[in-house]
Amino acid sequence: xxxxxxxxxxxxxxxxxxxxxxxxxxxxxxxxxxxxxxxxxxxxxxxxxxxxxxxxxxxxxxxxxxxxxxxxxxxxxxxxxxxxxxxxxxxxxxxxxxxxxxxxxxxxxxxxxxxxxxxxxxxxxxxxxxxxxxxxxxxxxxxxxxxxxxxxxxxxxxxxxxxxxxxxxxxxxxxxxxxxxxxxxxxxxxxxxxxxxxxxxxxxxxxxxxxxxxxxxxxxxxxxxxxxxxxxxxxxxxxxxxxxxxxxxxxxxxxxxxxxxxxxxxxxxxxxxxxxxxxxxxxxxxxxxxxxxxxxxxxxxxxxxxxxxxxxxxxxx
Amino acid sequence: xxxxxxxxxxxxxxxxxxxxxxxxxxxxxxxxxxxxxxxxxxxxxxxxxxxxxxxxxxxxxxxxxxxxxxxxxxxxxxxxxxxxxxxxxxxxxxxxxxxxxxxxxxxxxxxxxxxxxxxxxxxxxxxxxxxxxxxxxxxxxxxxxxxxxxxxxxxxxxxxxxxxxxxxxxxxxxxxxxxxxxxxxxxxxxxxxxxxxxxxxxxxxxxxxxxxxxxxxxxxxxxxxxxxxxxxxxxxxxxxxxxxxxxxxxxxxxxxxxxxxxxxxxxxxxxxxxxxxxxxxxxxxxxxxxxxxx
Numbered sequence: 078x079x080x081x082x083x084x085x086x087x088x089x090x091x092x093x094x095x096x097x098x099x100x101x102x103x104x105x106x107x108x109x110x111x112x113x114x115x116x117x118x119x120x121x122x123x124x125x126x127x128x129x130x131x132x133x134x135x136x137x138x139x140x141x142x143x144x145x146x147x148x149x150x151x152x153x154x155x156x157x158x159x160x161x162x163x164x165x166x167x168x169x170x171x172x173x174x175x176x177x178x179x180x181x182x183x184x185x186x187x188x189x190x191x192x193x194x195x196x197x198x199x200x201x202x203x204x205x206x207x208x209x210x211x212x213x214x215x216x217x218x219x220x221x222x223x224x225x226x227x228x229x230x231x232x233x234x235x236x237x238x239x240x241x242x243x244x245x246x247x248x249x250x251x252x253x254x255x256x257x258x259x260x261x262x263x264x265x266x267x268x269x270x271x272x273x274x275x276x277x278x279x280x281x282x283x284x285x286x287x288x289x290x291x292x293x294x295x296x297x298x299x300x301x302x303x304x305x306x307x308x309x310x311x312x313x314x315x316x317x318x319x320x321x322x323x324x325x326x327x328x329x330x331x332x333x334x335x336x337x338x339x340x341x342x343x344x345x346x347x348x349x350x351x352x353x354x355x356x357x358x359x360x361x362x363x364x365x366x367x368x369x370x371x372x373x374x375x376x377x378x379x380x381x382x383x384x385x386x387x388x389x390x391x392x393x394x
Numbered sequence: 395x396x397x398x399x400x401x402x403x404x405x406x407x408x409x410x411x412x413x414x415x416x417x418x419x420x421x422x423x424x425x426x427x428x429x430x431x432x433x434x435x436x437x438x439x440x441x442x443x444x445x446x447x448x449x450x451x452x453x454x455x456x457x458x459x460x461x462x463x464x465x466x467x468x469x470x471x472x473x474x475x476x477x478x479x480x481x482x483x484x485x486x487x488x489x490x491x492x493x494x495x496x497x498x499x500x501x502x503x504x505x506x507x508x509x510x511x512x513x514x515x516x517x518x519x520x521x522x523x524x525x526x527x528x529x530x531x532x533x534x535x536x537x538x539x540x541x542x543x544x545x546x547x548x549x550x551x552x553x554x555x556x557x558x559x560x561x562x563x564x565x566x567x568x569x570x571x572x573x574x575x576x577x578x579x580x581x582x583x584x585x586x587x588x589x590x591x592x593x594x595x596x597x598x599x600x601x602x603x604x605x606x607x608x609x610x611x612x613x614x615x616x617x618x619x620x621x622x623x624x625x626x627x628x629x630x631x632x633x634x635x636x637x638x639x640x641x642x643x644x645x646x647x648x649x650x651x652x653x654x655x656x657x658x659x660x661x662x663x664x665x666x667x668x669x670x671x672x673x674x675x676x677x678x679x680x681x682x683x684x685x686x687x688x
Contacts, residue, residue, distance in 0.1 A: 093684075127685070130493055132489065132492060132493060132685050133684060133685070152495045152496075152497070153495075155493055155494060155495040155496075156495040158493070159493075160489070160490070160493035162486060162489045162490060162493075164486045165486055165490065166482075166485040166486025166487040166488075166490065167485075167487060167490075168405075168485075168487060169485070170405070170408070170409075179397070179401055180490075180494060182397040183397055183398075183491070183494040183495070183496055184494060184495060185495075227490065231494075
């Protein structure tokens, strides 16, 4: 990943009543990427976000958001950052438009500018037709969309979404994630906290997994997958028309191939890099019909389970 | 802060709660007017200050306007403040507002100011309506001293209301549940308004002086005494100026405005003091509180 690091924490720690909820956390989030902050319930995800926003003071350690320390200069951070709380609330007696106007005013956006933006954003999140309806009549999904519009009205450089998909139906989840996935194009860095792995996997480029307040792992998604499951290797699946016992030896001779196994008509190849072209060549040369080849992708679930199993093992020992 | 102030004012004036309170207050002023209509002829005009009598005369079973106001102002204050912070917290708007680029104290300052402005408007409107109708009814215009006294009474009443609002806001910061903060505010009001003066103080105080001292712990008593001194210039009740036997040698002529002010000055300062105390406590607590939605 390119892009400079815009959010960084160093040994960030927070405890409530003697219980450490965030424990010496180190995170690095790059500009215009979507970062997934993952972990089971109670792992300290929300607390981390609150500390990054300056809404909660850390017990020790530091954080920087676009070069500002949220504890010392909370207003500067809040001017750049948008935050969608997990349990987002609006003034129920006001309309969607009035709620957004209020937030725009608090951010010092002029009236005409705010109006233009509100129309645009409500349209974008798909609730333009109910702009003048009191929020009290909104469904959970509509409120969540309004929440996203609410975050975007200040044109944030970084947007924090705390469990943005909780309590939504599958279609709603997809639509919300689509909106979030487009935000980097608008110039925003996005941090999503979630325990819904599949959803986050769809939109995130990088993740940090938290458990009991500690970072278990952090990095970009594809790199993590290889490290976690293939010891840093590429796993290539080769499907052929008929099994050919000689083929194993032939493929093994390709430079960079580490291990080859067969599974019926499948060849499972472990390689240092993406060697599909080279493998295809030797397979065809050996007079075997090649049906398809693909690089195995790792799902976040695999990563998650792998690290949590290790975590469990460690605690058992 | 102006933005939050404006929004809070708009909230107050569009809520059903305030409509009901306005109706209550106007009903009370109507009843007060009716009371003085019945009683004012009997009081006579011997002491001057006829216009002030409009506010303090009771008619038979109906208590005077000031009694009504003393009863309703705490309720208005509590109604304006009891859910100021905890409703925002429970509906999840607090964390959203505080993540905007504003200082945290702006939120509570704006709420307090908006509450005081609303109180002022309500009480001012009530007094104007009563004065207007009273003028029509008795046909005696107020003299300048009466106008000043009524104005001072307005300020005093707003401060008294602000105290109960401050207390209610303090409870709304302290307690997460709206019902708890409402009930605690009303409980304290009942305690000081009724039980303290009429049950507890007589039970523990041995002398008249001790009893007066204890009674004045209650903001209700402070407000009651200050009201009487301001609106009944002739009254110089027991213990306020003199105690014991000398009272029978006093001439029954009204006190000048300056003398009345001298008597109630400690009362007003006391009320301002406890109001400031309540507000300061809620301010400090609010600034230190964790802002977590859940």
